[in-house]
Each structure stands twice: as C-alpha cells, then as structure tokens.
Amino acid sequence: MPLTTAYQGEIPYLQILDPDGNLDESLAKGTLSDADVKHLYEHMILNREYDDSAFRLQRSGRLGTFPQCKGHEAAALGAARAMRKGHDYLVPYYRENPASFYHGLPMHYILMFWGGDERGNAIPRNISMSPLTIAIGTQGLHGVGHAWAFKYRKEDRVVVAFFGDGATSTGDIHEAMNWGSVLKAPIVFSCINNAWAISVPQDKQTGAETFAQKAIAYGMPGIRVDGNDIFAVYKAHRDAIENARKGNGPTLVESVTYRIADHTTADDARRYRPAGELEAAQKLDPMIRTRKYLETRKLWNDELEKKTWEKAKATVADVIAQADKVSPPDSDDIFNHTFEELPPDLIRQRDLRHTHSIGLNPEEIGLKPQPEEAAH
C-alpha cells in the first residue's frame, strides 16, 4: 500500500509594514488608524526613554537589576492595542513593560519592583493584568487557568499570555498550549522570539525552524509575524483574540524581533553575540519603520520627534520622582502578606523580628502577650 499523508500543516508569515516604512495597503485595511499609529509611536519613545533611565538607575546602584525591553516595543504594543483595555487580560513575563504601561500600570511600579520593593508587583485592581513572572514559563499555565475562569463564568474576556523563545523549552508552555487547545480556552499564546535566551540562540532551543509551527501539533492555528511591524503584530493578535472570543480556542502567535539590549543589566551580550548581528537587527528596529511610515503620511516631523522625546523625558523624570517618594516597605509588610490571617507563631516572629526559637519571651522585651502559644 502506498504511503498517504496523515496530516499537512502550514504556518503563514505576516508582514504589513516593511523595514523601509512601506505599507501593504490591502493587508493594512481595517487595522490601525493614523491616530493609533501616532499614539503607539509616542508610547515607543516613552518606553525607550524609560529603558535608558532604568539602565542608568541600575548603574548608579538604585535598581537591583533591570531587563530592558528595547526592540520589543512593536511586539508588545501591537498585542496590547489588539486587546480590550480593562477587559481582556494581559499575562506578561518580565519584558512587556510597553504593554503593561499601555494598559495603565503606573510606571513607577516597575521601578519599585526592580528596586527591591515588591509592592511594585501589586497590580492595582482596575488594571487587567497579572504580576511579572520570574520562574520561566509558569505563566502559560496560569494564563490557561485565567482563560478557563472567564469561560466558566461566561465572560467574553480573552487572555494574552506572553513568553520568550527560551520559555518554549519548558514543559509548562507545552502543557499550556496542549490543554488550552483541548479546552478551547479563550487565550492567545504570544511568543516573543527575540533570537536569544540569555546567551542561548534559537537553534540551541529548538530543532524547529519556527516556534509558530508548534501550534500544529496542538491542533490550533499558528502564525509567525514580523515582530517589528506594529501592523502585523496588531492584526495577528486582533484576529486571534476575536477568534478566541467566539469560542474557537487559542492561537499561537510568534513575533520575530530582536533583543537590542543585554539580557538584563547583569549581562554583557558582546561576549556571545556574533559580530554584525546587533547592527543588522538595529536596522530593523520597530521605531525606525514606524517613524518612516508616519513621515510619509505627513503625520510626523523632526519637530514632533523632538517634542515627544522631551515630553517622555519629563514623564520618566516624574515617574522616578514618584518612585522615590514611596516610603520603604516596613518589615511588618513581609509578614503581613504571607497569609490572609497571620498564625500566632508568625505574629510572634514578626513582632520579635527574630525567631521564637531563641527562647526570648515577647513580654521580656515589652511586647503584648500573644493570645495563643505557637504550636511548635
């Protein structure tokens, strides 16, 4: 008997705005308006300024570490713009500041967080997003859980869960895509392929040519987009979100971009990046082509560029001042957020600032007696 084909899949690639700022009008139809693009470009400038300032703060010892988002602006903002603000749910890893800020996260929160104040990860209730994830890949499954909750409660909300190319090697991401697809959960898996996971390049992370093709095995649509093209990122995410909202389940979107900065401020990419790669990637910088596009549409000029940067600098300076104004966390805070109701032994540890086992009585140092002795 001859061999037949059991399954054949295909992964489309989408680019609408090319590196020179030329737009494919037919593909762009019904996507971003002039005002949208202008507004998103202003956001890009704001984020670049934020990255630069945060980098300087880290170098002067005021932040522990900081992962810059440079290069990811279109990939994050295109997805963020495709979501319904305050309704759809953003699940970031740690390199989506542009999306988080777009959705209204106060900008000083991220500075607080990387400065060692975890109240910066306490997302205000009116912002529809989860805290940053540090353990790689775990957020994919949480995203499916959030989506399942929306479906369960018959809410028409959709989750957009971000993860890096490196994160696709974690079991969690595969289990999330598999199960998300089985459940037809309203979620979009947004893979930010920035070519590197610290010093590990794509071909050490996967034997596949694209990350998007992994969708085929899980029985959901997959698409690869030019992640430096705000139109393509927006369109792919919008279509995926609306498809999910209709009850048709998840899509995997791979946005191909580049990590222009080091992994974090603790890294030096010059040690492993092949010569010329950064320079080539910088030519594809999403800001260059977005600006070119706006200029050809007569929506932008040097004057606006200058003003917007000035405004961004002032905004970020304000944000830093705001972060500075926050009084440092108290050691009570770290106890108070450990349980809903603090058990007696932890109340004692909190009040003593040292452990009960060294044998002091709280009364001896003038603290009120505890209602109950610790069980151990």
Place this chain on the structure above:
Amino acid sequence: MTEEMERDENVFLMGEEVAQYNGAYKVSEGMLAKFGPRRVFDTPISEAAFSGLGVGAATMGLRPIIEFMSWSFTLVCLDQIVNNAANVRYMSGGQYKVPIVFRGGNGIAHQLGATHSHRVETIYARIPGLIVVSPSTAYDAKGLLKSSIRCNDPVIFLESEKMLNETSEVPDDPEFLLPLGVANVEREGSEVTVVSYGRTMQRVTRAAVKSLVDEGVDVELIDLRTLRPLDTATLVQSIQKTGRCVIVDEDYGYCGMGQAIMASVYKRVFDYLDAPIAHVHSDEIPVPFNHYLEEAMMPSEERVIAAVKDVCYR
C-alpha cells in the same frame, strides 16, 4: 570538575549557560575550550529534560554533572530527582546505579527574590537514595565535590552564589578528597556546641562564634559538610560533652533542617543536656526582594550570640 573530567572520560557537564557563557556564575570558566562540546554543553531551559536525560545517561554508565542556575528551579524537575534519580537503584533491585551530581546555588543569595531563594535542603535530605552535601569553604567544596563525582549514588550538591568568590587554601593534589557523611569539628570547645553548615556557616556562624570565644565562651563549632547521611555520631559525642547545643541555619524553622537535626540527636543527648537545644533559623515568610528586609529575615550574628548565651544562661 576539571580534575575529575581529566581523570574519568565518563564525567561530563551540562546545564543552562555552562558552555558558551562559561556558566551563569562563571563556575565552568574555560571548560568548554578545554573539553569541547561533547563533554561541556548547554541545555535548553528544560530542567526536567536535562535532569531526566542525566538520569538516563547515568544508568548507562556515564557520570553526569548537572548544573542548575539555581536550586530553586529544580522545583520544576522534582519528579526526575526525587521519583527517578533517588529510586532507580532501589526499584531496579540494585541493577542500576545513578552516579550523578546535581549542583548549583542554594538558598538566599542577595536580592534574588522569593522564587529564586529557596533553601531546598529538607526537600532532598528527607529522600532515601539521595546524598546531600553543603560545603562552607573552598577547601571543603573541592574535596567534597570530587568525592561526590566519584560517588555511585545521586548527590545533591548545594552551593551558594555568594560563596563562589570565597578563597581558602586548596590542595593541588588530584587525589585530595573529603569523605561524604563526615562532619568537621572546626573548633573544639567545652561549653556549648554550635552546629551549622554551608552559606550560613560562612555568613554568620563563624563570626558569631569568634565573638563568643573572644568573650570567653568556649564554643565547640561543628560544620556538618554533609546533610544526608547526617554524622550523628560526631554531633552526639560533642553535645554529650558540652551539654548545650545551638543549631544555626537559613532554612525555615518548622519542618526545617535544624528541626530534623535536632530530632536525630535528641534521644541520645537528652540526659546530658543542661538546656533545651536552640535553633536559629530564618523567619517563616517568603524571601523579600528588598535588601534590608532580606537581611532582617535571616539569622544574624546577634541572633546567634543571643541564642548561645541563652542556652548557657549567661
């Protein structure tokens, strides 16, 4: 590692960033250049995959050294270590051995936040089949690591990112080995036994003991070196002599390493004790990201000194 790899062709190193990058903390500096990509190689971010591959390779006679960027990340591959590495010898009726070393940074290592600061000692020390080692000096690290690589059972080797720059006299002898399962009496004393290990030993215990000795407290200081098998003979002998004991670690109190050590010796030392055994440990909260709060939740020299004076009724 280099010495053992030169000695035994079956030894190889894998982990995230160990090759090209020379190790996330530069532990494997120069090893890729020396041994090439067959024996020193980078893995994807798949802790379960490389732990599991290691177990499979070890049962086929290789001797993998697996570096984790942090022991905290092993929570995603617990199954491979606890259910597989530790059980294979037993469940194969002794057919297979798993000569593998899992190593990496354990515990609180300055502003790594709650998810990267777990102290995993009791997660692994309670599992039959695993050997758990925790060095506190460069000298110990060399002797114990070499023994671990030559050991025919899976070894959990707990380092600390904060100790990698630690220097001490280290023998050049390629046959320099320290036995696993044997504690080190670092200072002999008559009045009180202080027990500690790993980073805590280096960060606070030694300094606290020095202050106490300067004040005239005759402390016997024991560095455990290995947490499983625990050298109870040395501990019991010492506590029977001094009649007092303080255990210092950065683990949590409840179900923590200190409590396990205490329970292991209590019956045999009870009649000799002049005071209940004390335990100085971290506060029982997730580890704060903030520098000051992180410091505040860990044992400090003051806490150790207070605890020792307390059991000595000074």
